[in-house]
Amino acid sequence: MTVRVLGVDPGLTRCGVGIIDLAQGRAATLVEVGVIRTPPDLALERRLLIIGEQLDAIMNEFSPSAVALERVFAQHNLRTVMGTAQVSGVVLLAAARRGLAVGLHTPSEVKAAVTGYGSADKKQVAAMVARILRLDAPPEPADAADALALALCHAWRGIPSGIGGATSTTPAQQAWRAAERSGRKSEAAPRLDT
């Protein structure tokens, strides 16, 4: 069974979207990654409409089987958090209209899943996403990399036996080891908490 997950890093100015496929016992693969941008001088409702229409187009084209979304907290970034929450409302609605469940994950859950370290910085997350998906370079901008990290986090949490079958290691650890075996160099080596 292949799970196709759409990850969304919500934002009014830049909304990251990333889609991955994960089949049991196989490595995750990149399907699509990008950013939906809206002009800051446009009326709020027009900006949300652009994001809603782009999300609909992406869901129509790629038919994800699940959606992963960053859980927004009111405590952070008071200036932008309301816009971010409004975008997340639009994402949740677009998913529900297709009968898709939405998994909400906190930034530290996503970081821990992808790098093994809940306080990893954006560069480490992007570098690890590139490794896991065997990309030539980290996805840019950071919102796009974060969207892929969300999708990976959700896919790994959702598949009971994880990639590589049932083991005592976490998917992040397995991915890390696989990446180590592949012998690739990374500019920002993520840490593993044990």
Add this chain to the structure above:
Amino acid sequence: MTVRVLGVDPGLTRCGVGIIDLAQGRAATLVEVGVIRTPPDLALERRLLIIGEQLDAIMNEFSPSAVALERVFAQHNLRTVMGTAQVSGVVLLAAARRGLAVGLHTPSEVKAAVTGYGSADKKQVAAMVARILRLDAPPEPADAADALALALCHAWRGIPSGIGGATSTTPAQQAWRAAERSGRKSEAAPRLDT
């Protein structure tokens, strides 16, 4: 010219909706008032879907010419504010899909418009709404009364020579809005950057 305004007091558990008609030189009249409720044990995306579908049905039935929405602040009610903001995203999207502009008003702007006093309590607002719309009793629950108060606030602010002859939009604001309306067709197609 009659303006029909849909006011929405956003909330996940109770979302107040109220529609009023206001014709130049005439008293405001009640068209519809009610509350959209969603069960707290339902998944967030399902709750937003119910609200989105109910709003669509209301807009289809009553064809408002404008939408008024409470401006949500991250500073208040930290526990519920994210859900409220997500609902407001759904309201903004529903309006934009119909080409309707949305007026955002703070609670104190609404209280001041309806009662003349920016710190009025909910009971005073409901009583004044009943008086203005010549209702036998204050609308209940408070979310329904607040939605009507929002609609009244927006109608009075938006009609150049509104009730009482006073106007709160400047000629510059009116010119700006006209320009915005005529400029919609020339909006550049949104890009999906990769």
